Each structure stands twice: as structure tokens, then as C-alpha cells.
Amino acid sequence: MITNDDCTNCKRAAIKLGYWQDPYIDLFSRGTPHIERKTPEINRGYFARVAAIKIIIEKFLASVKGQGKQCQIVNLGCGFDTLYWRLMDNNDGGDTDRNVDSSLIKHFVDVDLYGITSRKIFHIRHRPKLLSSLGDDIQFNPMELQSNVYKLIPVDLRDTNSLSTKLLTECHLDKELPTLFIAECVLIYMTVEHSNNLIAWISANFTQPAFINYEQINIFDRFGQIMVDNLRQRDVELLDLDSCKDLESQKSRFICNGWDNVEAWDMYHVYRFGIPPNELHRIENIEFLDEANLLEQLLTHYCLVVAKKNLPNFKVEF
Ligand SMILES: C[S@@+](CC[C@H](N)C(=O)[O-])C[C@H]1O[C@@H](n2cnc3c(N)ncnc32)[C@H](O)[C@@H]1O
Numbered sequence: 001m002i003t004n005d006d007c008t009n010c011k012r013a014a015i016k017l018g019y020w021q022d023p024y025i026d027l028f029s030r031g032t033p034h035i036e037r038k039t040p041e042i043n044r045g046y047f048a049r050v051a052a053i054k055i056i057i058e059k060f061l062a063s064v065k066g067q068g069k070q071c072q073i074v075n076l077g078c079g080f081d082t083l084y085w086r087l088m089d090n091n092d093g094g095d096t097d098r099n100v101d102s103s104l105i106k107h108f109v110d111v112d113l114y115g116i117t118s119r120k121i122f123h124i125r126h127r128p129k130l131l132s133s134l135g136d137d138i139q140f141n142p143m144e145l146q147s148n149v150y151k152l153i154p155v156d157l158r159d160t161n162s163l164s165t166k167l168l169t170e171c172h173l174d175k176e177l178p179t180l181f182i183a184e185c186v187l188i189y190m191t192v193e194h195s196n197n198l199i200a201w202i203s204a205n206f207t208q209p210a211f212i213n214y215e216q217i218n219i220f221d222r223f224g225q226i227m228v229d230n231l232r233q234r235d236v237e238l239l240d241l242d243s244c245k246d247l248e249s250q251k252s253r254f255i256c257n258g259w260d261n262v263e264a265w266d267m268y269h270v271y272r273f274g275i276p277p278n279e280l281h282r283i284e285n286i287e288f289l290d291e292a293n294l295l296e297q298l299l300t301h302y303c304l305v306v307a308k309k310n311l312p313n314f315k316v317e318f
Contacts, residue, residue: 001078
């Protein structure tokens with residue numbers, strides 16, 4: 001709960017300043033509560049995270065189109081993420097001219113614990129702007145929503161049996177279609193056994209899976225330990241620290257669990273080399289950054305991992 005609210009508030013703060021556009025995120029809060037200002041390095045970090053994930057999704061969709069297929073996207077620990085609505089807009093909210101062919105997406109599944117899915121459903125039900133993207137055939141209960149393309153389901157990701165039932169039986173995901181799983185700051189909240197189990201279940205059950213993992217690295221250095229302590233003081237326990245040791249540990253958890261191709265970059269590298277220069281120029285003019293080394297320090301403590309299986313045309317380079 002806390003972590004989703006923190007994340008949503010950080011995104012709202014950056015969006016308010018114009019780092020990227022998202023006409024949906026405010027619809028997931030009651031009224032218009034005060035948005036606490038964040039530091040420029042936090043805003044730039046969130047910008048890089050959202051922009052880079054968008055670039056990777058576009059590459060995934062382009063590779064799917066090249067195969068002449070449709071695909072599926074599963075957002076694990078989705079929180080109040082607005083990705084589905086941004087993709088359906090055909091213009092994923094950025095100030096670039098990149099477009100997304102949303103007709104390639106056969107199923108989009110948001111997954112989180114029921115405490116989050118029930119709140120997310122409450123907002124969707126009461127906001128015509130969110131509902132209108134779901135089509136006419138919508139079925140609700142207080143914790144779960146099923147529509148033609150979009151599904152929002154309560155699952156504890158530590159329980160792969162119930163994930164299997166929900167995704168494969170109730171949401172009718174097709175094991176044979178290219179399927180992109182996204183986890184943004186989620187796996188670290190599970191033990192290494194649980195996160196490995198989840199990663200292994202996906203690679204064993206889908207023929208052409210891809211996985212984007214965004215989360216912490218270098219967690220055992222001084223800055224990393226301060227991040228852990230700050231969260232612990234707020235009763236947020238990070239359970240899978242070992243996988244967040246460095247880029248190698250982030251990659252090896254996939255290699256050891258059935259994935260045949262894995263790439264990983266720290267977010268400072270992604271920020272410097274992965275964001276289109278005109279976009280970087282635009283956002284660097286939004287706020288003055290007093291100490292560039294603070295940005296570097298923050299971004300070298302987060303990473304993006306892209307793992308895939310049987311998807312030779314899906315290539316990501318930063
Ligand atoms: C830091 S938030 C990130 C939310 C979203 N991915 C984003 O980036 O906006 C972490 C999310 O993971 C979810 N989560 C943590 N452990 C989970 C579990 N065992 N099963 C399902 N969701 C979980 C939390 O409920 C929360 O919404």
C-alpha cells in the first residue's frame with residue numbers, strides 16, 4: 001500500500017511539472033490532494049524509468065508486428081500504473097512522436113494484491129474517462145475486473161498456482177502468444193525463493209515470454225543501505241536483497257530460471273544513452289539540477305533488466 005502510494009505520488013509530482021504527460025494518473029486519487037514536490041533527481045529518475053519502459057514496450061510491439069501476431073502484456077504488482085490507458089491512447093503520453101499500435105495487444109492484465117485491485121477498481125468504476133477505454137463488455141466484482149482486452153486481477157504473486165488459474169483459466173491468456181511481463185519495483189518485496197519461483201513459472205509456461213524488471217541494484221553499498229534503512233523505518237521490508245546486489249545478480253536470477261537471453265543496464269546508463277537527446281534536453285530544462293553527482297548516485301542504484309525466450313527479433317540496446 002505505502003509503496004504504491006509513494007510511487008503514484010512521485011509520478012504525479014513529475015507529471016505536474018511536465019516531465020511527461022499522463023491524463024489518467026490523477027483519476028486514481030480521490031479529489032485533488034496536495035502533490036508534494038520532489039527533488040529534481042527523483043523527478044528525472046521517474047522520467048527515465050517511464051520513458052525507458054515505454055521504449056522497450058514499443059520495441060516488443062514492433063517485434064510482435066514483425067511476426068504477424070498479437071501479444072499479451074501482464075503488469076505484475078501494477079499498483080495504480082496507468083500503462084493500459086496510455087497504450088490505448090495510441091500515444092503513450094510522451095513528447096516524442098513514437099506511436100503504439102494498440103490493436104496488437106490481445107490481452108492486458110494488471111495484477112496486484114486485492115487491497116490495491118479493489119482501490120483501483122473503485123476509481124475505474126467512478127471515472128468515465130477510465131471506463132470508456134474498456135469497451136462495452138465489462139464484468140466487475142469489488143476486487144476484480146474483466147473486459148475484452150483489459151483485466152485487473154487480485155493475485156499474490158508468491159502463489160504461482162493461483163496466478164496460473166487466474167491468467168490461464170480466467171483471463172484466457174494464450175501460452176503460445178508473445179507475452180510481456182513487467183515488474184516495476186515489485187520482486188524486491190518477495191523472498192528470493194518466491195521471486196525465483198515466479199520467474200521460473202513464467203519461462204516454463206509461456207512459449208515466447210519477455211520480462212522487464214525495474215528495481216534496485218548496488219543495494220549493499222552505503223547509499224543502498226540508506227535506501228533500505230529509510231524504507232525499514234517506514235515498515236517497508238525489502239526481502240530479496242541478494243538479487244539486487246548488482247547487474248550480474250539481476251541477470252543470473254533469470255538465466256538460472258529458464259530464460260535464454262538477458263540484458264541489464266543501470267539507470268544512469270539508460271538515462272545518458274537510452275533517452276532520445278531531444279527528450280533529455282527538454283526535461284533537463286524543466287528544473288535546475290544543483291548537484292549532478294546526486295543524480296548519478298541515485299540512478300546507479302536502479303536498473304532495467306530485459307529477459308526473453310524465443311523472441312529473436314525483440315532486441316533492446318541502450
Ligand atoms: C512500488 S509499488 C509499484 C507499483 C507499480 N509497479 C508502479 O511502478 O507504479 C509495488 C507494488 O507491488 C505490489 N506487490 C508487492 N508484493 C506483491 C505480491 N506478493 N503480490 C502482488 N503484488 C505485490 C504492491 O502491492 C505494490 O502495488
